Every structure is written in C-alpha cells, then in structure tokens.
Amino acid sequence: xERSQNLKFSPIVLAIPLYFVLFLWIVFWFEMKYGYxxxxxxxxxxxxxxxxxxxxxxxxxxxxxxxxxNSIPLFVLLLALIYFYRSIALKILIxxxxxxxxxTWIFARSSYHIGASGIIYLLFSFLFFSGVFRKNSRLIAVxxxxxxxxxSMIWYILPVKEGISWEGHLFGFLIGxxxxxxxxxxxxxxxxxxxxxxxxxxxxxxxxxxxxxxxNPPIENDEII
Numbered sequence: 001x002e003r004s005q006n007l008k009f010s011p012i013v014l015a016i017p018l019y020f021v022l023f024l025w026i027v028f029w030f031e032m033k034y035g036y037x038x039x040x041x042x043x044x045x046x047x048x049x050x051x052x053x054x055x056x057x058x059x060x061x062x063x064x065x066x067x068x069x070n071s072i073p074l075f076v077l078l079l080a081l082i083y084f085y086r087s088i089a090l091k092i093l094i095x096x097x098x099x100x101x102x103x104t105w106i107f108a109r110s111s112y113h114i115g116a117s118g119i120i121y122l123l124f125s126f127l128f129f130s131g132v133f134r135k136n137s138r139l140i141a142v143x144x145x146x147x148x149x150x151x152s153m154i155w156y157i158l159p160v161k162e163g164i165s166w167e168g169h170l171f172g173f174l175i176g177x178x179x180x181x182x183x184x185x186x187x188x189x190x191x192x193x194x195x196x197x198x199x200x201x202x203x204x205x206x207x208x209x210x211x212x213x214x215x216n217p218p219i220e221n222d223e224i225i
Contacts, residue, residue, distance in 0.1 A: 042114035054101035108167035125176025
C-alpha cells in the first residue's frame with residue numbers, strides 16, 4: 001500500500017528562515033557600521049510611538065550575544081513551521097507576531113522591548129502544542145524534539161532574569177498555544193483508516209478489496225491544506 005506525501009522539502013522551506021535570520025544580522029551590522037541605535041524603535045508599552053515596535057522590535061537586538069542566541073532557535077523553529085505547516089505558516093508568523101507584540105505593548109513594563117525572542121516562544125509553543133493536539137506521530141516527534149532542544153526556555157516566561165522581556169516571551173508562548181488549538185484542523189492530521197471515520201458505513205467494507213480479492217483499503221493523504 002502506498003500513499004502520496006505532500007511533505008516535500010523545497011528551496012523555499014530553507015530560504016525563508018535563512019533570509020529572515022540573515023536580515024536580522026544585516027540590521028545589526030548596519031547599526032554597528034554607521035553608529036545607529038534602533039532600540040527606540042522597539043515596543044515601549046502604552047505610548048503611541050511604542051506601537052511601531054510591534055512591527056520593528058523583532059528585527060532589533062541589543063548586542064551580538066543577544067542576536068546570536070536568538071538566531072539558531074529562530075532558524076530551526078521557523079524551518080520546522082514552514083515544512084510541517086506550510087499552508088498556515090505565514091498566518092502563524094505574521095498574526096502571532098502582531099498579536100503578541102500588541103499584548104506586550106498593553107501589559108508590559110515601561111521599557112523598550114526588543115528582539116526576536118517573542119517569535120521564538122510563539123513558534124516553540126505552536127509546534128509543541130500542535131503535535132499534542134493533532135496526535136499525528138510525526139508531529140508528536142517534532143514536539144518532543146522541540147521540548148528536548150528548547151524546553152529550558154519555559155523558565156523565561158517568568159521574571160527570572162533582569163533585563164529580559166519576559167512579558168514578550170509569555171505572550172508569544174500564550175499566542176502560540178491559542179493558535180495551535182485554533183488551527184488544529186489545518187495541516188497534518190492524525191491518520192485515520194476509512195472505518196475509523198464518523199461517516200463510515202459497514203457496507204463500504206466490500207469496497208476495500210480489489211478485483212483480485214486483496215485487502216486494499218483506500219488511504220487518504222494525511223495532510224489537509
């Protein structure tokens with residue numbers, strides 16, 4: 001028995017995360033090269049100017065250590081998002097970033113909040129809980145890999161370290177969880193044989209044998225676009 005696979009690796013799967021992270025480094029290089037400080041374009045809660053940070057803050061980092069520590073998990077998690085959830089990846093990334101940024105603007109401390117870590121927590125949470133909600137073996141494996149690689153990140157949704165925007169982490173994590181539930185019926189699903197489905201009729205059992213009498217149930221692709 002064979003079934004088609006929609007999960008195919010294509011150049012765009014690699015290109016988007018690569019270019020996204022590369023752009024972060026270009027922005028940082030531009031700051032260092034020409035003496036700019038873009039921190040003022042970050043999220044500053046409850047101020048009109050601070051609203052622009054909802055869009056700009058993920059591209060701004062305080063120093064090279066901050067940027068370096070964000071680059072690897074951002075690349076890995078964004079790659080996983082696009083590969084396994086290609087049809088909804090941009091929605092998760094764009095809407096999740098805007099909503100979590102807006103919540104940070106409303107509720108966070110009066111300070112500049114910068115960096116892509118909010119997106120990292122958004123992706124981390126979405127990938128993990130999506131695997132749990134969908135009960136798909138491949139996605140559960142992805143969820144376990146995510147928690148194995150970045151599980152220690154969970155502590156930083158709490159104010160455990162001074163100078164870290166834990167509020168941005170927290171809202172990214174929460175929005176990722178909400179999106180995982182909201183989009184749980186989009187993308188890869190738990191595979192079901194025909195007789196496991198609600199609309200299955202016992203009379204359909206005869207149709208599962210081919211003309212030679214071999215048992216050959218129709219298997220649908222387990223990716224829903």
